[in-house]
Amino acid sequence: MKAQKGPVLRDGTTVESLVDLQMREVKLRALSDPEIYEIEQRKVFGKVWLLLGHESEIPNAGDYVQRHMGDDSVIVARDRAGQIHVNLNVCPHRGMKITTHEAGNAQVHTCIYHGWAFTNSGDFLGAPVAEECMHGKMLSKEQLGLQKARVQLYGGLIWATWNIDGPSLEEFLGDTKWYYDMLYTRSNKGLEVAGPPQRFIVRGNWKTAGEQSAADGYHTLTLHRWLGEGAGAYQSEEAKKAGEELAKEMLGAEVSSPHGHALRCIDLARKIKKLTGKDPAELTVEEKLMALPPPGMTADMVSQLKENLTAEQIQVMSWMPPQVGGMFPNIIFEFLYIPQPDGGVVGSLALHTYVPKGPDKLEFTNWIFVERDTPPELKKQMIEQSVRLLGTSGMVEADDSDTWPHMTLSAKGAQGRNSTMKYQAVYETGAPKGWPGPGIVNEGFTKDDTQWHWWKYWYELMMADE
Structure with missing residues (x-):
């Protein structure tokens, strides 16, 4: 008899039984069960690296923002030396939040309940009525600081993890970092945020958005069909009606990762031919980049x-730059080339996180980026376009955020919870000829491999010993 592994839910169901590794299926119950949600807080959000923001949000000493690592509120702050710290936003005295503000500037964070004070690095400074020693004598001041997360910056992005002795961020990103470098570390001055992130609540389980973020290109053909019917600048009228040109946008290379990260690298040949009138195969790398610079450049x-x-x-x-993809567990990025009525192209750069707020609720957080060196007029165009397309009320995200609540509701039904999500469209191609990049790479029309790797890593974390 096969020995059970991993967590067992109160009704006797094992987490192991929710994922069929052979058939590449996941039971819908995984999208709604409160017990699974609680386990995820420890085994997923308590273990992996999580994206909290961008350093340009807190440029000055004392600047801070309040963010979440799973269910836990944290303070992301810059100290006097310029270092960025991430501390649990829970007073060690009685559990009150240290700050209730979303953002601000403070050299000292003081709990409003009993006045305990902390530095931006999370160190305990003291409590009111110092002569009475109201913080007690059983623990030293060093022991009364805020719980500190491990922090690392990459391309200006602020990452943190509670897994102090776990893998480095570089190990977590693995081979996919080679591709992310093309987005976040490609320019001399790097990216900056175009204002605070937009946020709104969706009545859906965070994994409905998370697994889609693992480079699901297939849904674009139906959920975002309007992109091909009305917004495409490269189609004939016949092709618009048939949706053929939008399908061509699903061609390229997809990169998977054992850690659930994913990238869709879309072929630029049609766009470059449209702009230059020449066969891209006859152009040099530099000529192609000058004709169609990376989005935002x-x-x-x-x-x-x-x-x-x-x-x-x-x-x-x-050739085939990364344009859409995800970072496990709850991040999607979009670095898009958007055609304009005058025949030109303007980039849109956005990054979303899907912060869990319960088994059937997530907070959609959207950052819009521009390159620091981008001319002001182009920045303005990029921001306006990105808000219209990719913002919290944008045309693309209005489509996506409509599906996630329905999936979550389906997962609550007595019959629906035992239905399965299927990831059985499998690549059989391998990397494009001459492809120089690392990782699990496949060429052709988008398939399910990237999303399946996302689920396999979720399963690995959920099954791991604590």
Whole structure:
């Protein structure tokens, strides 16, 4: 008899039984069960690296924002030396939140309940009526500081984890970092946020959004069909009606990761031919990049790529650059080339996180980015376009956020919870000829591999010993 492994739910169901590794299926119950949600807080959000924001949100000493690592509120703050710290927003005295503000500037954070005070690095300073020693003598001041997360910056993005002795961020990103570098570390001055992130609540389980973020391109053909019917600048009228050109946007290379990260690298050949009138195969890498610079960059900025990327990465940037994808567990990025009525192209750069707020609720958080060096007029165009398309009320996200509550409700039904999500469209191709990048790479029309790797890593974490 096979020995049970991993958590067992109160009704005797094992987490192991929710994922069929052979058939590549996941039971819908995984999207709604409160017990699974509680286990995830420890085994997923308590173990992996989580994205909390961007350093340009807190540029000055004392600047801070309140964010969440799973269910836990944290303070993300910059100290006098410029270092960024992430501390649990829970007073060690009686459990009150240290700050209830979303953002601000403070050199000292003081709990409103009993006045215990802490530095931006989380160290305990003292309590009122110092002569009475109201913090007691059983613990030293060093022992009364806020719980500190492990912090690392990458491309200006602020990452943190409670897994103090676990894998580094580089190990967590693995081979996919080679591709993320093309987005976040490609320019001399890097990215900056275009204001505070937008946020709204969706009545859906966080995994409905998380697994879609693992490079699900297939849904674009139906859920976002309007992109091909009305917003495409490269289609004939016949192709618009048939949706053929939108299907071509699903061609390219997809990168999977054992840690659930994913990237869709879309072929630029049609766009470059449209802009230049020439066969891209006859153009050099530099000529292609000058004709169609990376989203958010101008032709004058293309030379910066050589200072920050390898020749192989630049080759991919001019050929099939990463444009959409995810970072496990709850992140999607979009670095898109959006055609304009005048025949040009304007980039849209956005990044979303889906913060769990309960088994059937998530907080959609959206950052819009621009390159610091981008000319002001282009920045303005990019921001306006990104808000319209990718903002919390944007046309694309209005589509996506409509599906997640329905999936969550389906997962609550007595019959529905035993239905399965299927990831059985499998790549059989391998990487494009001459592809220089690492990782699990496949060419062709989008398939289910990237999302299945997302679920496999979720399963691995859920089954791991604590």
